[in-house]
Amino acid sequence: MTMETARLVEQGRDHKVVSRVGHASKVGYHVSKAITKRKCGKKIKHSVPSTVLQQLFVSCRQVFKGPGTVPSPHDVHKLCSILDKMRPEDVGLSRDLQFFKPKTVVQGTPRVTYTTIYECSNFSLCCLFIPATGVIPLHNHPEMTVFSKLLLGKMHIKSYDWVDPVNSDGSTPAPQLRLAKLKADSVFTSPCNTSVLYPTEGGNIHAFTAITPCAVLDVLGPPYSKEDDRDCSYYKDHPYAAYSNGEASVTEGNGDCYGWLEEIEMPENSEMDKIPYLGPQVTETSC
Numbered sequence: 001m002t003m004e005t006a007r008l009v010e011q012g013r014d015h016k017v018v019s020r021v022g023h024a025s026k027v028g029y030h031v032s033k034a035i036t037k038r039k040c041g042k043k044i045k046h047s048v049p050s051t052v053l054q055q056l057f058v059s060c061r062q063v064f065k066g067p068g069t070v071p072s073p074h075d076v077h078k079l080c081s082i083l084d085k086m087r088p089e090d091v092g093l094s095r096d097l098q099f100f101k102p103k104t105v106v107q108g109t110p111r112v113t114y115t116t117i118y119e120c121s122n123f124s125l126c127c128l129f130i131p132a133t134g135v136i137p138l139h140n141h142p143e144m145t146v147f148s149k150l151l152l153g154k155m156h157i158k159s160y161d162w163v164d165p166v167n168s169d170g171s172t173p174a175p176q177l178r179l180a181k182l183k184a185d186s187v188f189t190s191p192c193n194t195s196v197l198y199p200t201e202g203g204n205i206h207a208f209t210a211i212t213p214c215a216v217l218d219v220l221g222p223p224y225s226k227e228d229d230r231d232c233s234y235y236k237d238h239p240y241a242a243y244s245n246g247e248a249s250v251t252e253g254n255g256d257c258y259g260w261l262e263e264i265e266m267p268e269n270s271e272m273d274k275i276p277y278l279g280p281q282v283t284e285t286s287c
Contacts, residue, residue, distance in 0.1 A: 064221035092279025153214030159203025
């Protein structure tokens with residue numbers, strides 16, 4: 001863990017309520033009021049100016065209808081058009097922060113840090129901070145639609161989607177293995193377009209590996225919930241050829257596009273550290 005990340009984590013332990021922190025944080029966040037509520041027809045003293053983050057928040061409230069629903073293509077385009085123009089400054093970040101210009105090399109496996117901007121039962125907005133060489137291992141997003149915007153940095157993304165069993169009888173080479181199709185195996189550099197994954201396509205199972213320190217803005221609809229059977233599962237991928245035994249009719253000879261995924265326990269040191277969000281706030285309106 002870098003010195004900067006350590007300070008972030010320490011802030012998270014010391015300040016459980018963001019609105020109690022009365023100064024600018026050491027990572028460049030400027031503290032503002034916590035989420036405020038404004039009722040129609042009532043004047044408020046200090047209205048929050050319209051920002052791209054506020055636009056995203058309002059659009060998410062309109063787009064995400066709750067568990068079991070998937071945004072329409074029109075709504076997906078709407079959210080992507082907002083996310084594509086978002087900059088690090090829109091969530092209180094700057095490429096000049098020490099986190100993004102580390103002076104020392106992290107020894108061992110660096111910890112990933114995250115902060116939640118907003119969360120409700122229908123969707124959540126959060127930022128991930130991944131140090132150079134940091135990894136978010138292969139994991140899924142059950143019944144979720146996820147928009148990911150790389151705000152800063154350069155990272156490798158590998159993703160899969162489930163496919164039907166290889167054999168006609170529905171069996172697999174081993175009970176713990178399941179066939180998946182490779183959807184992405186590429187390096188992305190900010191600024192780049194928003195990526196979208198869906199419950200059954202678009203690379204629902206993915207892994208992030210930071211090449212340089214990265215900041216990722218994630219929109220999850222709905223968010224993870226153990227109570228609603230949307231817990232996160234982790235996987236290890238195996239080459240398709242290692243278990244195919246010549247029965248690869250589904251791949252039509254293109255085995256490099258497929259792999260076997262084995263569900264595993266959460267990898268060691270994969271738990272993320274949570275810190276408070278001290279960037280620009282969103283205003284919750286009710287009409």
